[in-house]
Amino acid sequence: MLDIDIRHKHYPDRGGHIHTALSALRLSVRTGEFVCVVGPSGCGKSTLLNLVGGLDTDFAGHIRVDGRAPGERTGFMFQEPRLMPWLSVIDNVCLVAGKDASARKRAQALLEAMELGDVLDVYPGRLSGGMQRRVALARAFVIEPALLLMDEPFVSLDRPTANRLRTMLIDLWQRCGTTVLFVTHDVHEALALADRVVFLSAAPATMLLEHRIDLPRPRHPEDEAISHLHARLMQDHPTLLTGLVPPTGQPADEDALHA
Amino acid sequence: MNIRSRTGGAPLPDLIAARQQAPAVRTRQGGDAGLRLISLLVFALLWQAAAMLLQTSTLPTPLAVLGRIVEESQSLALPQHLAITLWRVALAFTAAMLIGTAIGIAMGRWRRLDLFLDGWLVLGLNIPALVTIILCYVWFGLNDTAAIVAVAINKIPTVIVTVREGARAIDPRLMQVAQAYRLPPLTRFSRVYLPQLTPYLMAAARSGLSLIWKIVLVVELLGRSNGVGFQLNVFFQFFDITGILAYTLVFAAVVLLIEALAMRPLERRLSAWRN
Structure with a gap:
């Protein structure tokens, strides 16, 4: 079980002002669960992964894997192969x-x-x-990671190559029982990969919506079922991808609709 | 402010770019080895002609110098002095590289330390070699330690400047990989950090060797009773130009061999991945 509770994460921006990247962000991921985090660019998704991965330790809050700090068996895949x-x-x-x-x-x-x-x-x-x-x-x-953090790892690849990598990823994940936290701005990709998708607001990022996906695997971003799900989500939450908090003040917890 | 320009020569990025292009140039050089040999022969012939024409004791013929080399080698004088000088070069070179690299990495890494030491560095770069040598002999006595310290002190600042440049160019994204996978500190340093520094270390080593072997002779001339520098001084007292040229040619040849047989193959191996 991965347990994330970030009260706030600040850093100074270029002008020397304090910028709040994350605030009041809570997220629990079951062991072996595949969670995708979606949010507008610049909302602090990568910051979140850096905190969980221990690349940045300067924040208020705590991050635990089974009650302890994430340890040696943590994998990290960045935007570039590195x-x-x-x-x-x-x-x-x-x-x-x-x-x-x-x-x-x-x-x-x-x-x-x-x-x-x-x-x-x-x-x-x-x-x-x-x-x-x-x-x-x-x-x-x-x-053989207990926890795998992925920061838009398949961005800027052509579609067949990206799909092949996604298939490999799901295959390896199912075999290893790894807990995956996958950051992306591509909703179709998130819906195709995840057990659960978490939508973040614009910075300072808080959680806008959580959505569980019960579609059977294998899935592909181009599948009709994924497109349907995407359309429904956008219809019910039109402001989701702008990262704006919905004006009606909908609660930001577990979503009611299931596919 | 700009220290690099004070060290003279091409700015470092140019040096490194030139080094990366080296393989292509080198193969062309291999094909032109004949021309190089001819050039060398023409030089020897010109020398011979000038010596025969002038008929003076201050310009001996190449054959006379060659004969002297054989003579000095048979008496074991030349190999002994050469060995002592090379030993001093090796010690001063190692010390300068180790100390300069450590300080250079630290200054590239910590901005405040860089600011603090920058003034000292400018001073170190601008003190004439002769001053350091005299002061070392006065303070530490006329001994080998003083000699080696004097040579090392002359080289350390330029190593620092080069390595600091490399430390500033370290890719933080690759260091993050090492951190994310929690590599042990030694692995992180030797397999992720150091390879990024290699071109800068090689540049420092090559310019270091060429500087150090020249300064070592001055150090020996001023305060040692053996070594090539000391011998050159003795020959100078007796106006023995043949002896001076004999020692100089052998010493220069040995340094060129070290460069060709050790430095260049090492560099080729370390940069194999670029091709």
């Missing part, structure tokens, strides 16, 4: 997996399963963008 250009594909994955022979064997098996067996000794600079993301995905899963 591979070490001076390490080969296998070494990039082994960098986080550990030095022993069994870790290396695990890394190799994982890369082969992800159809990267032919490029184990290639430097990342020679791979396509899609392949680099696949390596980054392998790096995230080689540690």
